[in-house]
Amino acid sequence: MAKTLEQTPILAGVVGHPVSHSLSPIIHTIWAQRAGIDGYYIPIAVPPDYDDFARVMESLRNVGFAGVNVTIPHKEHALRYADIVSDAARQPGAANMLTFSEDGCLAENSDITGFAEAVREKNSAPGTSALVLGAGGAARGVVLALKSLGLTDIRIANRTMERAKDLAGAFDLAVMDWKKKSEAIDNIDLLVNTTSLGMSGQPPLEIDISGLNPAAIVADIVYTPLKTALLEDAESKGHPIVDGLAMLMHQAVPGFQKWFGGHAQVDEALRAALVSELERRAKI
Structure with a gap:
């Protein structure tokens, strides 16, 4: 039997140029599996100019994506594209999160909370x-x-x-x-x-x-x-040290919670999975 609209998988992703190096798909996939959520988080390579970025965002919205994380070189493009901009994105002049809804496209910046939470873990x-x-x-x-x-x-x-x-x-x-x-x-x-x-x-x-x-x-x-x-x-x-992986894990939390609606736990098991992937890539 075909799935109803309510049963279709949740779609989200990360856009950048390049984007194949991103660890975000691993983070979101682990959280979705833990929560038993039918969802996919997909890396999407988007050429560096704004017109290509806007065209891809329109396509993602049309096929039902809940939102995307945004990485280099598109963080300023995300701010320009959005209909609504949070203070956290406006102040640094860049957004790393776009959420799509009937009310429009909301730009946010979870890099700020991601770094703050990584520091709080230490002190x-x-x-x-x-x-x-x-x-x-x-x-x-x-x-x-x-x-x-x-x-x-x-x-x-x-x-x-x-x-x-x-x-x-x-x-x-x-x-x-x-x-x-x-x-x-x-x-x-x-x-x-x-x-x-x-x-x-x-x-x-x-x-x-x-x-x-x-x-x-x-x-x-x-x-x-x-x-x-x-x-x-x-x-x-x-x-005490804080590495980039700590910031990456914590900045992913708001997007997962907003798009997939599940619990996002930053813990040693998640870190171990990411470290293992980094070690695998280093051998290639």
């Missing part, structure tokens, strides 16, 4: 001061997450001073000289790398963290490699 009261390395879109989300955690003394260091000043001006932050970043870590409670430095295939991040407060949290938003040289150094010195 629910992480302090008041932070140094953020980088001044791109990811840094904007991290700054907003830090503010939501109650940090009031946030400093920015970026290889291009002009971009650092732009971000600092937008969020009332202090600007530090990139060349003096190792000296700028005194008395901070949280160090966050939002740059690509230290990522597989990229130059290393050169920073001396020996002067860092022993209780300070050190975070890196990349997950290839899962443990960057910065995180390895921090861990060897006894610092």
Whole structure:
């Protein structure tokens, strides 16, 4: 017997260019299986220009997708395309979630809550001061997450001073000289790398963290490699660390709950599955 409309599988996905590297389909598939939900989360490669992005979004809405996560280079496109924009997406100027409904397309940003929750796992009261390395879109989300955690003394260091000043001006932050970043870590409670430095295939991040407060949290938003040289150094010195996988898992929660309607648990079993996949890919 054919399925009724109410019985059709729930459809969601992730769009980007490229998108084959995304771990999000694994996360959502595991949660759907745990909850016994008939649903599919599909990676969708979309060319980088806005017209292609808008055309694909219209197609997904027409075939009944509940929503999509959005990754590079489409986060600003998602904001432009949406009919309704949440404050969490408007403030950083980027969206990583689009939800489709009869009321229109809603743009949101769960990267902010994702990073905040990853930090809370290590310390629910992480302090008041932070140094953020980088001044791109990811840094904007991290700054907003830090503010939501109650940090009031946030400093920015970026290889291009002009971009650092732009971000600092937008969020009332202090600007530090990139060349003096190792000296700028005194008395901070949280160090966050939002740059690509230290990522597989990229130059290393050169920073001396020996002067860092022993209780300070050190975070890196990349997950290839899962443990960057910065995180390895921090861990060897006894610092609590937050890797990019923690942020990825937590930022996936709002989308799954909104589109699939099930419980989304971030736990060691989920992490183990993702680590196993990363190890498998590293061997290819």
